[in-house]
Amino acid sequence: MAMRRGKVPPEVMAVFEKYMKNNVRNLKKDQAMTLFSNEFGLDEEQSEIMFHTFDKDMNGIMSIWEFQQFFMCMGDHCQEVIAKFKEIDADGSGKLDADEAKEGLKSLKTATGRNLEEKEIEFFLKSAVGEDGLIDLGAFTNLLYTLKLYKAPAPKK
CATH class of the missing domain: 1.10.238.10 (EF-hand)
Structure with a gap:
């Protein structure tokens, strides 16, 4: 059963959009690592772990949905x-x-x-x-x- 993808909360979009390019709602690994570092104060090893934990389909890309999962778990x-x-x-x-x-x-x-x-x-x-x-x-x-x-x-x- 697929997870229903409702609207992404604005506070999640606000952070994510700073790092995405050309309106593509995906971040390459290096973009996601930069986001984790800048926005959440994670070091490189922690960013790496979070990327692998929340890149659920393991395609090397952090989608807005995967980031939302991270945000819901970690948030503030x-x-x-x-x-x-x-x-x-x-x-x-x-x-x-x-x-x-x-x-x-x-x-x-x-x-x-x-x-x-x-x-x-x-x-x-x-x-x-x-x-x-x-x-x-x-x-x-x-x-x-x-x-x-x-x-x-x-x-x-």
Whole structure:
């Protein structure tokens, strides 16, 4: 079932349009990397991870729809999410192993202000780990969004 593509929120378009050329609603990888760096303060490695996480069809291009997914997950919370990830990444490897992730998730609160239950943590860890058994920044971002730990930014009036 295809996702219904409604109207892109204006705050998403406003950021995206600064980087697109000739009204094409796609960004090549280098354009997307520049956007992540300039607009969200990501370093090159973080930009690379986000590009690969949100380039859902893996065609090397960030479409407006893929960018909207990133924006919904990260929005105004980008630096908070990165700071949290770095805090949880005790060994500084750039990926979370099961123990780091478990400890980190125990310290987080949901949007409603409660702590996660053990079974929720187990479930989310299973869904977030990559083939290497680790969680990278992209998977962590999706995880926080799934958990609704960060509310998506409210549309500007």
